[in-house]
Amino acid sequence: MALSEQASDPPIGHLLRELAPHVLGIVARRFADFDAAEDAVQEASIAAVIQWALEGVPENPRAWLTQVALRKMTDHIRSESARRRREMELAGEAARAPEAALEAAPGEDDTLVLLFMCCHPALTPASAIALTLRAAGGLSTAEIAHAFLVPETTMAQRISRAKQTIKESGIPFQLPNAEERAVRLRSVLHVLYLIFNEGYTASSGSHLRRADLSQEAIRLTRMALRLQPEKY
């Protein structure tokens, strides 16, 4: 689905883009496995598109999406358990102690944590852009691939390698401390700027699709600004 197609169907598409990063924050925080959490939220979003289109949007869509994503995550851990016993135990530990992690959250929005993570300086700009659009922007891999005029499999690899880099570097799922934050915010803004530029200066591809990239960058920048603990 191209970005422009999604824009023509605002109710569910827009709603999911708004909700997905929040839900991803909850799942990633709870299970301490960003990679799998991201997949779980994508699957839940696909389920939502199908079910909500048929039965209407539920009364509390965020709770619905969170619940389905958590269930997908649990399914994932179960199915992997034989093959990856050690990892299951780690996730299990995180799942057994979710309260503290969840309770640490209420004051701050996890979407900001996501943005900082996706735009981590350990990632190359192209990886950071792809991961930001997918995890913080709530766009599908196909949409991002269309926007950057590369095959979907290529974009899928790029995102999966970006997640792998995050996993290997052991970047914790938390806001950088105050000292670090100014520096890290610069890389967040740099990535958002690159996304904006991609839509703004492009001469290839359909105009609508590229303009959507700029819109997405503006949306994410507004969000980043709104979420700053101090005035920026």
Place this chain on the structure above:
Amino acid sequence: MKYILLMRGKSGDWDEYARWSKEDLQRNVEFMQRFNKELHDAGVFVDIKGLAWPQEAKLVRAGKNGEPVTDGVFPGSKEFLAGYWVIDVETPEQAYQIAARVSAAPGPGGKPGSMPIEVRKVLSSHGDLGF
């Protein structure tokens, strides 16, 4: 940024290629398959095309009424495009590295072929054109 890697050959190269042993061909094809998969896995692959034999090539121009006027090509004197890759990388150096890998594809006897690969940046924004 996207780059296109152009693999060219003289028409004699095709005749030579047709004389390669089965083992040599197989080694070359396997290399290319492995190489393409690496490009996929690295998240840089955009497109690849291999072109049919140059004997089938035609030069086409528009005639008086816009109708196609075709002309044979002159194999003895010209270079032909054999195929191309389009990759999406972050630096020109990365593109050169990848081009060097293709260039070293095994030729007869498994020796690196050292084919010249033309690396060209694909225009992607008005900025590239200077306006």
